Amino acid sequence: MDDFIFRNPTKIVFGRGTESKVGAEAAVYAKKLLLHFGGGSIRKSGLHARVTASLKAAGVEWVELGGVKPNPRLSLVREGIETCRREKIGLILAVGGGSAIDSAKAIAVGVPYAGDVWDFYTGKAEPREALPVGTVLTIPAAGSEASSGSVVTKEEGLLKRAFNSEHAYPRFSILNPELCFTLPKEQVANGITDIMAHLLERYFTNSRPVEFTDRLIEATLRTVIDVAPRVLAQMKDYEAWSELMWAGTVAHNNLLNTGREGDWASHDIEHELSGIYDVAHGAGLAVVIPAWMKYVLKHDLTRFVQLAVRVWGVDQAFYSPERTAREGIARLEGFWASIGQALRLPGIGIGPDRIEEMAGKGCEGGRKLGHFVPLARADMVAVLKLAL
Amino acid sequence: MDDFIFRNPTKIVFGRGTESKVGAEAAVYAKKLLLHFGGGSIRKSGLHARVTASLKAAGVEWVELGGVKPNPRLSLVREGIETCRREKIGLILAVGGGSAIDSAKAIAVGVPYAGDVWDFYTGKAEPREALPVGTVLTIPAAGSEASSGSVVTKEEGLLKRAFNSEHAYPRFSILNPELCFTLPKEQVANGITDIMAHLLERYFTNSRPVEFTDRLIEATLRTVIDVAPRVLAQMKDYEAWSELMWAGTVAHNNLLNTGREGDWASHDIEHELSGIYDVAHGAGLAVVIPAWMKYVLKHDLTRFVQLAVRVWGVDQAFYSPERTAREGIARLEGFWASIGQALRLPGIGIGPDRIEEMAGKGCEGGRKLGHFVPLARADMVAVLKLAL
Numbered sequence: 076m077d078d079f080i081f082r083n084p085t086k087i088v089f090g091r092g093t094e095s096k097v098g099a100e101a102a103v104y105a106k107k108l109l110l111h112f113g114g115g116s117i118r119k120s121g122l123h124a125r126v127t128a129s130l131k132a133a134g135v136e137w138v139e140l141g142g143v144k145p146n147p148r149l150s151l152v153r154e155g156i157e158t159c160r161r162e163k164i165g166l167i168l169a170v171g172g173g174s175a176i177d178s179a180k181a182i183a184v185g186v187p188y189a190g191d192v193w194d195f196y197t198g199k200a201e202p203r204e205a206l207p208v209g210t211v212l213t214i215p216a217a218g219s220e221a222s223s224g225s226v227v228t229k230e231e232g233l234l235k236r237a238f239n240s241e242h243a244y245p246r247f248s249i250l251n252p253e254l255c256f257t258l259p260k261e262q263v264a265n266g267i268t269d270i271m272a273h274l275l276e277r278y279f280t281n282s283r284p285v286e287f288t289d290r291l292i293e294a295t296l297r298t299v300i301d302v303a304p305r306v307l308a309q310m311k312d313y314e315a316w317s318e319l320m321w322a323g324t325v326a327h328n329n330l331l332n333t334g335r336e337g338d339w340a341s342h343d344i345e346h347e348l349s350g351i352y353d354v355a356h357g358a359g360l361a362v363v364i365p366a367w368m369k370y371v372l373k374h375d376l377t378r379f380v381q382l383a384v385r386v387w388g389v390d391q392a393f394y395s396p397e398r399t400a401r402e403g404i405a406r407l408e409g410f411w412a413s414i415g416q417a418l419r420l421p422g423i424g425i426g427p428d429r430i431e432e433m434a435g436k437g438c439e440g441g442r443k444l445g446h447f448v449p450l451a452r453a454d455m456v457a458v459l460k461l462a463l
Numbered sequence: 464m465d466d467f468i469f470r471n472p473t474k475i476v477f478g479r480g481t482e483s484k485v486g487a488e489a490a491v492y493a494k495k496l497l498l499h500f501g502g503g504s505i506r507k508s509g510l511h512a513r514v515t516a517s518l519k520a521a522g523v524e525w526v527e528l529g530g531v532k533p534n535p536r537l538s539l540v541r542e543g544i545e546t547c548r549r550e551k552i553g554l555i556l557a558v559g560g561g562s563a564i565d566s567a568k569a570i571a572v573g574v575p576y577a578g579d580v581w582d583f584y585t586g587k588a589e590p591r592e593a594l595p596v597g598t599v600l601t602i603p604a605a606g607s608e609a610s611s612g613s614v615v616t617k618e619e620g621l622l623k624r625a626f627n628s629e630h631a632y633p634r635f636s637i638l639n640p641e642l643c644f645t646l647p648k649e650q651v652a653n654g655i656t657d658i659m660a661h662l663l664e665r666y667f668t669n670s671r672p673v674e675f676t677d678r679l680i681e682a683t684l685r686t687v688i689d690v691a692p693r694v695l696a697q698m699k700d701y702e703a704w705s706e707l708m709w710a711g712t713v714a715h716n717n718l719l720n721t722g723r724e725g726d727w728a729s730h731d732i733e734h735e736l737s738g739i740y741d742v743a744h745g746a747g748l749a750v751v752i753p754a755w756m757k758y759v760l761k762h763d764l765t766r767f768v769q770l771a772v773r774v775w776g777v778d779q780a781f782y783s784p785e786r787t788a789r790e791g792i793a794r795l796e797g798f799w800a801s802i803g804q805a806l807r808l809p810g811i812g813i814g815p816d817r818i819e820e821m822a823g824k825g826c827e828g829g830r831k832l833g834h835f836v837p838l839a840r841a842d843m844v845a846v847l848k849l850a851l
Contacts, residue, residue, distance in 0.1 A: 089467050
């Protein structure tokens with residue numbers, strides 16, 4: 076097991092109607108907050124009204140900044156930073172999914188920083204402090220509600236980049252599975268895919284031994300595989316949603332990578348897809364991951380066999396590990412197809428023409444992607460060609 | 464899934480030689496700390512010297528309070544509270560296992576409290592604040608290094624009682640698996656049993672649905688079952704120790720009971736055994752739990768079947784769930800016997816003569832034990848008789 080430091084300070088408030096507690100949680104940190112969200116869906120659903128009623132009751136003022144898009148943009152982050160400085164904001168409250176939360180985290184680290192917030196995404200600087208962030212989660216997917224990461228896209232050059240910092244953990248996150256009942260099914264499928272991707276990225280490691288965290292990841296994957304079709308079949312199934320929502324948080328709260336180094340090449344590759352084509356992150360991952368798996372399969376066949384047997388219940392062909400491993404990948408593809416994902420680039424509207432460009436951006440300056448098998452530019456091209 | 468609030472703020476510093484970081488971690492909280500530990504083993508092993516060297520290097524002063532016994536005593540807690548007040552101590556650093564840590568937590572909540580610290584253990588009061596606690600863990604077992612609980616024994620009446628409070632989470636815990644290499648094997652077996660007991664107490668619940676946390680608990684149990692014999696066979700197996708140590712922490716850090724109500728009757732019953740007879744907690748649990756399981760088996764046979772199949776790999780007799788369930792219990796007994804545990808009361812030096820007295824104390828004032836099946840006094844007597 077690798078040495079590690081782990082501390083996740085996020086307070087999770089989980090259950091029916093918990094958005095009514097947001098005022099009390101926010102009041103611990105601030106008298107005035109930035110209410111940060113995406114489009115109009117939280118107004119239509121009545122969530123905006125319930126959240127602001129709770130803030131009012133707790134005596135907390137707020138300034139609104141809506142308009143966060145999927146693959147959140149740097150320009151809105153800059154606007155948020157200016158607003159927070161001008162309005163002397165004490166807390167950023169994201170109401171939404173990963174995009175609103177990632178954007179809120181970017182604002183939070185940007186406010187006390189004298190330089191350009193993009194520095195954190197290029198690795199030029201590391202956050203040393205941040206405004207506190209709270210969240211009301213509406214889409215189980217990104218896991219950002221209890222994670223240390225943030226992903227933002229810079230419009231010039233369509234660069235999608237991430238940073239991780241202990242300062243980026245939200246102080247509290249409110250999880251009410253009922254808020255998921257009205258999500259579009261396509262978004263749910265993308266969320267399920269993203270959760271599974273977070274687990275698979277952690278699973279593929281060269282660290283040893285990782286028996287305990289392997290088993291925790293497998294347990295979480297099996298849970299998602301069990302409940303995901305139930306959620307899609309019956310969108311008001313609170314019980315199934317509660318399992319999926321909590322699993323989505325634990326999948327990405329850094330417990331499951333304690334003592335091990337994850338891979339994350341598939342996320343990096345997908346960032347190049349959704350940076351240029353603006354496809355949904357989950358949809359991109361469903362295309363990239365199976366291709367990536369086939370490309371790196373022989374690096375550690377045993378790991379693929381273990382995944383196939385323990386997670387997918389594949390009947391192990393003891394004398395033919397490769398067959399077992401490939402059957403595991405086929406089951407993953409079958410599962411993602413069953414929830415409506417396309418498995419190849421053309422299915423998400425991407426042809427072969429900009430593969431070289433994406434690989435060039437992804438591996439700019441000789442950067443290699445991933446840790447399980449570090450991928451150079453030619454490898455990224457090969458993975459994307461396998462995905463055609 | 465039950466509604467829940469979860470926040471575990473403990474910082475885990477895990478790996479080889481990490482005790483050398485204790486000074487830097489402690490200096491965040493205090494210039495002067497109480498160094499709290501048990502007998503002389505930490506001096507013999509050189510751990511005391513390494514910890515104090517690290518404190519010195521970080522400019523942290525300390526006052527020593529050794530002498531914590533297994534089943535830590537209230538009188539020493541009172542002494543610690545006086546010392547902390549007199550010496551203006553800012554942090555309590557426990558170096559040891561669950562007893563030293565539980566005693567440290569008791570001191571921590573006692574110092575700022577005007578009343579009697581025992582009030583927290585009787586439920587007469589709840590802690591509202593506490594001195595910070597840090598730990599250097601030497602025995603994976605109690606899970607107290609990242610838990611919200613503390614168990615202390617009051618000498619008058621030999622009352623062993625517990626409290627839980629968010630103020631009882633340590634601020635940091637240093638986990639170096641190498642520190643376990645020199646533990647007596649009997650203590651290791653008791654630690655393994657205690658870890659498994661923490662998992663089983665959480666497993667037996669009436670909450671629904673609990674698919675995700677069921678699977679996480681099963682994953683942790685399987686890990687312990689896998690690595691425990693390896694640790695006992697080769698006491699310097701760092702890799703196996705690292706898995707066991709981290710699993711022991713996660714088993715009890717409250718993640719695995721999110722959204723579910725555990726049972727805990729077996730712990731309560733065992734507290735009466737070790738309160739009177741001063742047997743090791745783990746040894747007591749190995750006797751109580753199988754008897755408890757047989758007593759409550761029919762309350763939810765399916766849960767026992769699931770445990771048998773998923774954790775012990777029992778070949779399920781689909782038409783005879785009781786046979787499958789009982790086979791699961793037999794496997795647990797076999798496993799505990801294989802690591803050297805006695806499975807019946809006489810094996811730990813306890814006869815039938817004080818069973819009524821223990822049940823009287825455990826169920827004093829009509830108190831019922833556990834949640835899966837709440838046990839009255841007559842039930843506790845029956846469980847203990849099954850353990851004879």
